[in-house]
Amino acid sequence: MTDRPPPTPTPGTVAATQAPRPGGLADRPEHSPESPLSIHDVTVAYHRRPVLWDIDYDAPPVAPDSGRLIAIVGPNGAGKSTLIKACLGLVPRASGTVEVFGLPAERQRAIIGYVPQRESVDWDFPVSALDVVAMGLYGRIGWFRPVTRRWRERARAALDQVGLADLAGRQISQLSGGQQQRVFLARALAQDARLYFMDEPFAGVDAATERAIVDVLRDFRARGRTVVVVHHALATVPEYFDDVLLLNMRIVAAGPVETTFTKDNLRKTYGGRLTLLDQAAQALALAEEPR
Amino acid sequence: MSLTDTSISFPPWSQVFDVLAFRQGYNTSAVVLGTTLLGLAAGTVGVFTLLRRRALMGDVLAHATLPGIALAFLAATALGMEGRSLPVLLLGAAATAVLAAAAVQAVTRHTRLTEDTAMAAALSVFFGVGVVLLMVIARMPVGNQGGLKTFILGQTAAMTGRDTMLIGGLALAAFVVTGLVYKELRLVCFDAGYARARGWPVGALDLLMMALVVTITVVGLQAVGLVLVIALVIIPPTAARFWTSQLGVMLPVSAAIGAISGYLGAAVSALIPRLPTGAIIVLTAGAVFIVSMLAAPHRGLLATALRALALRRRTAEHHVLRALFESRETGAPPSLRELRGIGGAVARLDRRGLLTGRGASMALTARGLSQAAQITRNHRLWEQFLVDYAELAPSHVDFSADRVEHVLTPDLVAELEAAAAARGRLPTPAGAELIPSVHPLRSPDAGGGP
Numbered sequence: 001m002t003d004r005p006p007p008t009p010t011p012g013t014v015a016a017t018q019a020p021r022p023g024g025l026a027d028r029p030e031h032s033p034e035s036p037l038s039i040h041d042v043t044v045a046y047h048r049r050p051v052l053w054d055i056d057y058d059a060p061p062v063a064p065d066s067g068r069l070i071a072i073v074g075p076n077g078a079g080k081s082t083l084i085k086a087c088l089g090l091v092p093r094a095s096g097t098v099e100v101f102g103l104p105a106e107r108q109r110a111i112i113g114y115v116p117q118r119e120s121v122d123w124d125f126p127v128s129a130l131d132v133v134a135m136g137l138y139g140r141i142g143w144f145r146p147v148t149r150r151w152r153e154r155a156r157a158a159l160d161q162v163g164l165a166d167l168a169g170r171q172i173s174q175l176s177g178g179q180q181q182r183v184f185l186a187r188a189l190a191q192d193a194r195l196y197f198m199d200e201p202f203a204g205v206d207a208a209t210e211r212a213i214v215d216v217l218r219d220f221r222a223r224g225r226t227v228v229v230v231h232h233a234l235a236t237v238p239e240y241f242d243d244v245l246l247l248n249m250r251i252v253a254a255g256p257v258e259t260t261f262t263k264d265n266l267r268k269t270y271g272g273r274l275t276l277l278d279q280a281a282q283a284l285a286l287a288e289e290p291r
Numbered sequence: 292m293s294l295t296d297t298s299i300s301f302p303p304w305s306q307v308f309d310v311l312a313f314r315q316g317y318n319t320s321a322v323v324l325g326t327t328l329l330g331l332a333a334g335t336v337g338v339f340t341l342l343r344r345r346a347l348m349g350d351v352l353a354h355a356t357l358p359g360i361a362l363a364f365l366a367a368t369a370l371g372m373e374g375r376s377l378p379v380l381l382l383g384a385a386a387t388a389v390l391a392a393a394a395v396q397a398v399t400r401h402t403r404l405t406e407d408t409a410m411a412a413a414l415s416v417f418f419g420v421g422v423v424l425l426m427v428i429a430r431m432p433v434g435n436q437g438g439l440k441t442f443i444l445g446q447t448a449a450m451t452g453r454d455t456m457l458i459g460g461l462a463l464a465a466f467v468v469t470g471l472v473y474k475e476l477r478l479v480c481f482d483a484g485y486a487r488a489r490g491w492p493v494g495a496l497d498l499l500m501m502a503l504v505v506t507i508t509v510v511g512l513q514a515v516g517l518v519l520v521i522a523l524v525i526i527p528p529t530a531a532r533f534w535t536s537q538l539g540v541m542l543p544v545s546a547a548i549g550a551i552s553g554y555l556g557a558a559v560s561a562l563i564p565r566l567p568t569g570a571i572i573v574l575t576a577g578a579v580f581i582v583s584m585l586a587a588p589h590r591g592l593l594a595t596a597l598r599a600l601a602l603r604r605r606t607a608e609h610h611v612l613r614a615l616f617e618s619r620e621t622g623a624p625p626s627l628r629e630l631r632g633i634g635g636a637v638a639r640l641d642r643r644g645l646l647t648g649r650g651a652s653m654a655l656t657a658r659g660l661s662q663a664a665q666i667t668r669n670h671r672l673w674e675q676f677l678v679d680y681a682e683l684a685p686s687h688v689d690f691s692a693d694r695v696e697h698v699l700t701p702d703l704v705a706e707l708e709a710a711a712a713a714r715g716r717l718p719t720p721a722g723a724e725l726i727p728s729v730h731p732l733r734s735p736d737a738g739g740g741p
Contacts, residue, residue, distance in 0.1 A: 090488060112488070112489075114489070120484055126541050127538055128537065132481070135478050138475070139491075171536040173536070
C-alpha cells in the first residue's frame with residue numbers, strides 16, 4: 001500500500017476525504033461498476049494474525065469478445081490462494097468488500113467459477129471423471145433433481161474440450177495428475193461462468209495438460225471471460241497472461257503485464273517480506289493469546 | 292434361568308426357519324423387520340458419513356445419547372408419565388446428542404484444540420454423565436427403570452411391536468431423505484470447498500448429514516445399543532467400498548450389507564435370547580467386512596497380493612530373457628545366479644516355448660529371442676532417457692531401469708522413443724533397431740557375479 005500514491009485530495013475537501021467511506025464502491029475514483037472483480041480494502045487474518053493487508057484491486061472491464069487473463073504472482077506465503085479464497089467467501093474477511101460486476105460476490109455465485117488446487121480433494125473418491133465434471137452443472141440442475149442424460153452429454157462435451165472424452169467413465173484415481181487437473185478444468189467449463197478463479201492449475205502438470213489449460217484460458221478470453229489464476233512459473237507470465245497482480249501480503253503492483261511485470265516490481269515482491277508487516281501480524285496474534 | 296446358568300441352548304432347525312421367514316409370531320417378525328430397515332438406513336447414511344470423514348463424530352453422537360435417555364426418564368417420571376415410553380426417551384437421546392455436536396463445534400472454533408481432541412473429550416464426558424445418571428436412577432424408589440441399561444448394548448427382547456413401528460418408520464425416513472439429496476451430498480463429500488464457492492449451503496448439508504446420523508443412532512439404541520450402533524453405520528460402507536469405485540453402486544451394496552446384518556442379527560437374537568443383539572448384528576457386518584477386505588476383486592488384499600506376485604514373476608522372466616539376450620551380444624555366459632527366484636521363471640519360459648536347455652546350454656528360441664530383444668530395448672530406452680533427460684550417471688541407472696521396464700506401457704515406450712529420437716539416438720547409427728547400452732555390459736571374466 002505504501003508503494004502506491006494515495007488519492008490526491010482536492011484542495012478544500014480535506015475533511016471529506018478523511019470521513020469514512022460509504023459502503024458501496026461505485027464512488028471510488030478508480031472503481032468502475034463494469035469491473036468483473038473489485039476488491040476493496042480486504043484484510044484476511046488466520047487466528048487473528050493478518051496474512052493479507054488492505055488489498056485494493058479492480059480488474060479491467062471486458063468486452064464480449066475479449067476477456068482478460070490475470071495472473072496472481074508472489075512468493076510462498078504471500079497469500080495468493082488466500083486472496084482468491086477471500087473473494088470466493090471460503091475464508092472470512094476481517095474487513096473489506098468484494099464486488100463482482102457491481103454486486104457483492106456472495107450474490108453473484110452463479111457466474112463465478114472456481115478451480116481449486118488439485119491436492120485439495122481425495123482422488124480416491126468413488127466417482128468417475130464424468131461425475132466430477134457434472135458437478136459443475138449441479139447449480140443449473142437444481143436441488144433434488146437427478147443428473148439426467150441431457151446433463152451428462154453436456155459434461156461429456158466439456159471433457160471433450162480438454163481432450164479426455166475417452167476417459168469419461170474412468171474412476172478418478174485411475175487418472176494421471178495432469179488428467180485430474182483437466183477434469184477440474186472441464187468442470188469449470190461445464191459451469192460456464194463469467195469470472196473464474198483458478199488455484200495453481202499449472203502446478204506439476206505434464207506438457208499436454210499445460211497446452212490444454214492454455215487452450216481453455218484462450219478460449220475463455222475469446223468469449224469475454226475474466227480468469228484470475230494463481231501462478232508460480234514467472235517465465236510463462238508474459239506469454240500466458242494479460243495482467244499481473246504482484247502480491248506479498250499486500251499488493252505490490254497490479255496492471256498490464258507489459259508495464260507491471262518489471263524487474264523492479266519483481267524485486268519488490270520477492271525481495272524478502274516487509275518485516276514490519278510480519279512483526280505487526282505477530283503482535284496482533286499474540287495480543288489475545290494467553291501468556 | 293438363574294444367574295449362574297450361562298448355558299446357551301441352540302433352537303431346533305424348524306424354529307430357525309420360522310424366524311428367518313417371518314413366521315414366528317407378530318412380535319418377533321416385527322422386530323426382525325424393524326432391525327432390517329435399521330440396517331438398510333444405517334448402510335445408506337453411513338456411505339456419506341464415511342466419505343465426509345465423520346465416523347468419529349458419529350461415535351460421539353451415539354455415546355452422547357446416554358445422558359439424554361436418563362434425563363428423559365427422570366423428567367417423564369417426575370411429571371408422572373410412563374418413564375419407559377420410547378418416544379420420550381428417543382427425544383432426550385437426540386437432544387443430548389445434538390448438544391454434544393454443538394459442544395465439539397464450539398470448542399473447535401473458539402480454542403486451538405483440534406477436532407479429534409474435542410470429540411474425544413465430548414464423548415467421554417457425555418457418556419460419563421450418562422453412567423452417573425443411570426446410577427442415580429437405579430437408587431431411586433421408582434419402578435420399571437431396569438430397561439434403561441439395555442440401551443447401552445442393545446436387546447431386541449425388550450422391544451414391543453409399537454416400538455418397532457416407530458423405529459422402522461424413522462429408519463425408512465432417513466433412507467428416503469438420503470436418497471433425495473444424493474447428488475448434493477456427493478458434491479459436499481467430494482469437494483466441500485468448491486461446493487461452498489458455488490453457493491451450496493455446505494453447513495446446512497453437513498447439519499442434515501449429522502441429523503441423519505443422530506436419527507440412525509437414536510433409532511438403533513434399542514436394537515444395537517449406543518456403544519456399537521456407529522459400527523452399523525460405518526462397517527457396511529467400508530465393506531462396500533472394497534467391491535466398487537462407483538458411488539452409485541457402493542450405496543445399494545452398503546445398504547444391502549447393513550440390511551442383511553440387521554436381519555441376521557435380530558433373527559439370531561430371537562432364537563437365542565441370551566445373546567446381546569447389538570453384538571450379533573455388528574459381528575455379522577464385521578464378517579462381511581473381513582470377507583470383502585480379503586476377497587474383493589481389485590481392492591481386496593488377495594487380489595493385491597496376486598497382482599504383486601504376477602509382477603514379481605514377470606520381472607524374473609524379463610531378467611532371464613535379458614540376461615540371455617545380453618550374453619548373446621557379449622559372448623559371455625549368462626549371469627543368472629544373482630537373480631532371485633529364477634528357477635520358476637526359467638521353467639515357465641521353457642513351458643511357453645521361449646527358451647530351451649538348462650545351465651550352460653540354455654538358449655533362446657526364435658520367439659524368445661524377439662521377446663528378449665523387445666525387453667532389452669525397453670530397458671535401454673529408459674536408461675538412455677534417464678541419462679539424457681534426468682542427467683543421471685550411466686552407472687546409476689541400471690537399478691531404476693530394472694523397476695520401470697516391467698511396467699512400461701506402449702504409450703510410454705512411444706514417448707521414450709520420441710525422446711531418444713530427439714537426441715539423435717534413434718535410429719541407431721548402425722541402423723539396428725536396438726540402441727546400445729549406456730553402461731558396459733558384464734565382461735566375460737566377471738560373468739559369474741559375486
